[in-house]
Amino acid sequence: MLKNKLPFTLGYELTAVYRHYRHDKYVVCGKKRVNTGHCNHKTTQKNKKVSGLLVSFLRKKGYKMPHSFLNWRQKRTKKVYVDGHCIEIPSPVFKTVEDAIKFYDICWSFLKKRDFQPKHNLTVCGGNHLHFGITDVSWIRAIFRDLISRHYITWVFTEPDDTDSCDNFNNNLMWFIERHCFGAIQEEQNQNNIINLLFTNKNIDITKIDDNKEQNICINNKGKTLEFRCVEAPRNRQEFLEQLEFFVAYVLWIKERMKEKQFYAPKLLSRREIQRLNPQTAIKRFNQLLDKLGLDKEKYSKYIKRNLLPRWELDRERT
Numbered sequence: 001m002l003k004n005k006l007p008f009t010l011g012y013e014l015t016a017v018y019r020h021y022r023h024d025k026y027v028v029c030g031k032k033r034v035n036t037g038h039c040n041h042k043t044t045q046k047n048k049k050v051s052g053l054l055v056s057f058l059r060k061k062g063y064k065m066p067h068s069f070l071n072w073r074q075k076r077t078k079k080v081y082v083d084g085h086c087i088e089i090p091s092p093v094f095k096t097v098e099d100a101i102k103f104y105d106i107c108w109s110f111l112k113k114r115d116f117q118p119k120h121n122l123t124v125c126g127g128n129h130l131h132f133g134i135t136d137v138s139w140i141r142a143i144f145r146d147l148i149s150r151h152y153i154t155w156v157f158t159e160p161d162d163t164d165s166c167d168n169f170n171n172n173l174m175w176f177i178e179r180h181c182f183g184a185i186q187e188e189q190n191q192n193n194i195i196n197l198l199f200t201n202k203n204i205d206i207t208k209i210d211d212n213k214e215q216n217i218c219i220n221n222k223g224k225t226l227e228f229r230c231v232e233a234p235r236n237r238q239e240f241l242e243q244l245e246f247f248v249a250y251v252l253w254i255k256e257r258m259k260e261k262q263f264y265a266p267k268l269l270s271r272r273e274i275q276r277l278n279p280q281t282a283i284k285r286f287n288q289l290l291d292k293l294g295l296d297k298e299k300y301s302k303y304i305k306r307n308l309l310p311r312w313e314l315d316r317e318r319t
Contacts, residue, residue, distance in 0.1 A: 004096050013129045014089045021300045022043065050116065055089075085125060086124060101241070128233055130231055132251065133225060146254055148198070153281075156319065164319045167216060207222045217230070283308065286304065
């Protein structure tokens with residue numbers, strides 16, 4: 001059961017998509033028409049306007065939301081909380097579930113009145129990236145090592161088509177190992193630090209590990225934050241609480257296991273090997289994990305139906 005007082009500080013990213021979102025098929029670039037993919041000029045302008053109004057609204061509510069930041073020229077630039085086709089609002093840091101939910105409710109009371117919603121069927125958009133204030137290197141190492149062997153967690157908590165912003169560690173990391181750890185390019189220190197975190201027990205400076213926008217877990221904020229990226233945008237506050245309950249319970253369970261279990265370097269699978277995994281095994285292992293965490297399997301069954309199973313039913317690549 002999720003308690004009100006959190007065992008570590010929490011932040012998250014709240015994303016919202018305009019209800020009338022549409023793709024621009026093409027944009028004129030010089031004399032050429034270029035396919036824009038997931039982009040819409042009018043929607044982007046709407047996002048910028050509403051995000052600016054939301055930040056002003058939140059500041060009036062007492063939240064410290066910065067209006068600007070220092071750019072690479074060390075000049076103040078207006079901060080826009082827009083990530084391409086959606087609004088992305090980073091929350092303040094919270095110590096209780098009550099405060100985290102209050103911010104969620106305030107944001108959505110504002111956004112719903114302006115025709116924004118958590119998801120849109122025309123696009124894979126945004127997530128509820130959870131930022132935990134965990135800095136213990138041994139604990140972080142155990143979390144990384146355990147999560148990498150549980151591909152199903154990412155498949156349960158993210159949309160079937162979200163395949164480039166929260167992948168499991170797989171043969172991409174194998175490529176890094178071959179290229180960086182064995183002498184080809186030693187200056188890529190970030191990959192070397194990740195490799196040392198996963199495959200050695202060396203003491204490492206986690207402040208030297210850069211955040212990673214492609215994998216399901218990363219370290220950011222100069223080593224002050226452990227980020228779970230494998231969490232979709234919740235459809236309502238109940239889903240937000242269910243996501244939070246799972247990942248808090250998961251990292252605390254790993255901490256308890258550290259007292260009695262050695263966490264070994266993970267075995268990585270290639271993309272081909274991952275495609276051979278079957279849904280029945282993934283579901284069974286996820287439910288076994290829920291039992292260990294003391295969580296209700298029925299409560300999380302909707303995520304299996306919505307996210308995990310369609311990866312096979314729709315013949316999506318599992319990353």
